[in-house]
Amino acid sequence: MDCWxxxxxxxxxxxxxxxxxxxxxxxxxxxxxxxxxxxxMAQPKLAVESAFREVSKxxxxxxxxxxxxxxxxxxxxxxxxxxxxxxxLKDVRTRAEYLMKLRGVEVGAQDSRxxxxxxxxxxxxxxxxxxxxxDDDALEDLQTQVQARYDGLLEALTRFFxxxxxxxxxxxxxxxxxxxxxxxxxxxxDKLEExx
Amino acid sequence: MGLLQIGGGPKEKCxxxxxxxxxxxxxxxxxxxxxxxxxxxxxxxxxxxLPSVVRYSPDxxxxxxxxxxxxxxxxxxxTIGSAKRFMGRSQAEAQAADELTPYLFAKGSDEQxxxxxxxxxxxxxxxxxxxxVLRVLKARAEEALGGALDGVVxxxxxxxxxxxxxATKDAARIxxxxxxxxxxxxxxxxxxYGLDKxxxxxxxxxxxxxGTFDISILKLxxxxxxxxxxxxxxxxGGDDFDRAVAEHFLKEQGKxxxxxxxxxxVRALAEARRAKEALTEAESTSLQIEGQDYLLSRAQFAxxxxxxxxxxxxxxxxxxxxxxxxxxxxxxxxxVGGSTRVPAVKDFVAKLFKQExxxxxxxxxxxxxxxxxxxxxxGGNGPRGDVLLLDVLPLSLGIETMGGVVEKLxxxxxTIPAKARQEFTTYADGQTGMDFHVVQGERELVADCxxxxxxxxxxxxxMGAGMGRVEVTLSVDADGILDVSAEETTTGVVAxxxxxxxxxxxxxxxxxxxxxxxxxxxxxxEQRAMAEAKVEAKRIINALEAAMKDDQGMLEPxxxxxxxxxxxxxxxxxxxxRHQLITERTTKLDELSAEFAVRRMxxxxxxxxxxxxxxxxDGVNA
Numbered sequence: 061m062d063c064w065x066x067x068x069x070x071x072x073x074x075x076x077x078x079x080x081x082x083x084x085x086x087x088x089x090x091x092x093x094x095x096x097x098x099x100x101m102a103q104p105k106l107a108v109e110s111a112f113r114e115v116s117k118x119x120x121x122x123x124x125x126x127x128x129x130x131x132x133x134x135x136x137x138x139x140x141x142x143x144x145x146x147x148x149l150k151d152v153r154t155r156a157e158y159l160m161k162l163r164g165v166e167v168g169a170q171d172s173r174x175x176x177x178x179x180x181x182x183x184x185x186x187x188x189x190x191x192x193x194x195d196d197d198a199l200e201d202l203q204t205q206v207q208a209r210y211d212g213l214l215e216a217l218t219r220f221f222x223x224x225x226x227x228x229x230x231x232x233x234x235x236x237x238x239x240x241x242x243x244x245x246x247x248x249x250d251k252l253e254e255x256x
Numbered sequence: 257m258g259l260l261q262i263g264g265g266p267k268e269k270c271x272x273x274x275x276x277x278x279x280x281x282x283x284x285x286x287x288x289x290x291x292x293x294x295x296x297x298x299x300x301x302x303x304x305x306l307p308s309v310v311r312y313s314p315d316x317x318x319x320x321x322x323x324x325x326x327x328x329x330x331x332x333x334x335t336i337g338s339a340k341r342f343m344g345r346s347q348a349e350a351q352a353a354d355e356l357t358p359y360l361f362a363k364g365s366d367e368q369x370x371x372x373x374x375x376x377x378x379x380x381x382x383x384x385x386x387x388x389v390l391r392v393l394k395a396r397a398e399e400a401l402g403g404a405l406d407g408v409v410x411x412x413x414x415x416x417x418x419x420x421x422x423a424t425k426d427a428a429r430i431x432x433x434x435x436x437x438x439x440x441x442x443x444x445x446x447x448x449y450g451l452d453k454x455x456x457x458x459x460x461x462x463x464x465x466x467g468t469f470d471i472s473i474l475k476l477x478x479x480x481x482x483x484x485x486x487x488x489x490x491x492x493g494g495d496d497f498d499r500a501v502a503e504h505f506l507k508e509q510g511k512x513x514x515x516x517x518x519x520x521x522v523r524a525l526a527e528a529r530r531a532k533e534a535l536t537e538a539e540s541t542s543l544q545i546e547g548q549d550y551l552l553s554r555a556q557f558a559x560x561x562x563x564x565x566x567x568x569x570x571x572x573x574x575x576x577x578x579x580x581x582x583x584x585x586x587x588x589x590x591x592v593g594g595s596t597r598v599p600a601v602k603d604f605v606a607k608l609f610k611q612e613x614x615x616x617x618x619x620x621x622x623x624x625x626x627x628x629x630x631x632x633x634x635g636g637n638g639p640r641g642d643v644l645l646l647d648v649l650p651l652s653l654g655i656e657t658m659g660g661v662v663e664k665l666x667x668x669x670x671t672i673p674a675k676a677r678q679e680f681t682t683y684a685d686g687q688t689g690m691d692f693h694v695v696q697g698e699r700e701l702v703a704d705c706x707x708x709x710x711x712x713x714x715x716x717x718x719m720g721a722g723m724g725r726v727e728v729t730l731s732v733d734a735d736g737i738l739d740v741s742a743e744e745t746t747t748g749v750v751a752x753x754x755x756x757x758x759x760x761x762x763x764x765x766x767x768x769x770x771x772x773x774x775x776x777x778x779x780x781x782e783q784r785a786m787a788e789a790k791v792e793a794k795r796i797i798n799a800l801e802a803a804m805k806d807d808q809g810m811l812e813p814x815x816x817x818x819x820x821x822x823x824x825x826x827x828x829x830x831x832x833x834r835h836q837l838i839t840e841r842t843t844k845l846d847e848l849s850a851e852f853a854v855r856r857m858x859x860x861x862x863x864x865x866x867x868x869x870x871x872x873x874d875g876v877n878a
Contacts, residue, residue, distance in 0.1 A: 125634050140674060140731070
């Protein structure tokens, strides 16, 4: 790969090692690559946040105010990608969905959604339970339960992606379930707020 | 120029002339970075603030600021304050709030834009009113900086939506300003505050001005100012306190506030504002509403504004929930905006955040100071590398799908600049066009969000249903402003897109407003020449004074007298209105002092040979 500006070999780096000019975003790079992180579920505490800040310090368009229009445009593209990577990877659930996407399965797409009737019934029951409960304490109990289930699924997904434990089908199902549970948790939050 | 050249080469950096502008609801300010520190630029009377008030006289004269406000009560309909509240709003929205109002609205030619009837046959939009304020600040900055501005950073409430941001940019264009960046007010305040204190941690900025309320939480970490979450209400501020007080006393007189004529409203609101400001220091104050005297205590005032203030609670709770922290985990709460001077507001913040808020930087100036710093980073001295602002989108952006439901593509609190794509498929055989509706807001239903733009993608080649695929891209730049594009992807045919913004002055209208203000163009040129002449004159005088102070002994009394006389006549010219005369007398003074300069230079050379460094000499003259 050659630098657009000086023509020297640049080895897929974000900045040309010869002339230091910013390079185009590499389409093959994953969002983990964009932040310089390993493609794993488990990330040290605040690793995503600090990686995001460090990379931003090198590519943010504000730093290219006096550069050429090509460089400004490249900085904007790089920053859009870095911002998207940050948004996707900082939340553990969306991070898991992205890891699954790297394996070729898009969670939430029409054809991948679960059609298991027993599961869908269970989710509807839970939703009704939330709607019907008006008591503060009962809602908080429900919140604790749902949160525990949510966290359990994430732990299972971490074992699947990082330690190859379990099947991909189960992992896809877990991701589907997390989408329902997240909406449920948001609704619980709103209801508790209303009662407050 | 003789005196300036003594002892050293040119040390001017080639930086652009830039400034930061806080375009507020009630007050506006302009600031610049000087010697590395931001400073507010004051007017000739030494005042930092400019009331955001514009008066249109029937004879066509326009006055801005204190002069306009002073006459407000005598000429109500023609005096416009708080135009910011109407930026980017439609007529329906402006009139929906059934309240005491000092304005006369007009129908105008576009329902999406508010028009004020200012005199017979003359209507102005909020953007034109704001442009008048900007023009005054522009002139003030250009005089201080000694030349035309290359660009400005203008601050906006973080909670401003796309239409309000667009409107602000339009106002700047009408005023002939180049906008380097629209910067969110709380972020700007944090920048000024953080740089001043050089303290890392998690900070909340509680920003309540005349008309808008913002709450942001930022992480300050080694020069990176990262906004984690932001919320607010773009129609909540000190104006509402004034209104609560005015309405209370009008009701006591048996009047219906929303039916009061504008002149009554103007008087009552002005009186309420005076009382509010007095109660910052005093325990009680008197006020006169429609000929009757009342006494208002601080406690009673707090009670009157409590329902308004309570509206800030929701947004505060939401931002805390967004990042999942308890207020006690914050390293500080910073107060910004004039309304935070109200003791009841301070108490409210302390209770809500479970800690005493900080207000050690002037809450009126801190936003403008931050804007000056950002302007300097973007267009002045260039990036410093050690300071970076990472801001977020305040409200989600999405596209209407089947059944009036919003599909969110970009989410609130997402770091900007950001871009998202979404694919839509054709639903009918042979379909050649597709309609899109872009909205902004958090609600699920389109009807509850704000409509930003509608557009039609046409020219799709006829195919079976579901075969045509259209990719829509929404991107938000660092100003928080949206750009939309669409493309048919299956066949690779790029079809045309027409985006019709729901709000917006189209380019033609802005051009026309610019033309309307052409009469200003000439005064602008005059003002600029005046500013440049004055700066040059000041430079020569300062250098001469410094030199005379240091080397009194080098001048014969007669020489000294000649120089003093030339200086006095230049100063006299500077007080006048003719820039040609200033330039003439500057040249004269410069010529007269040339001999003195040569003498000093010769002396300096001999001193330098004896080991006195050029730096010291440079320091004396600079």
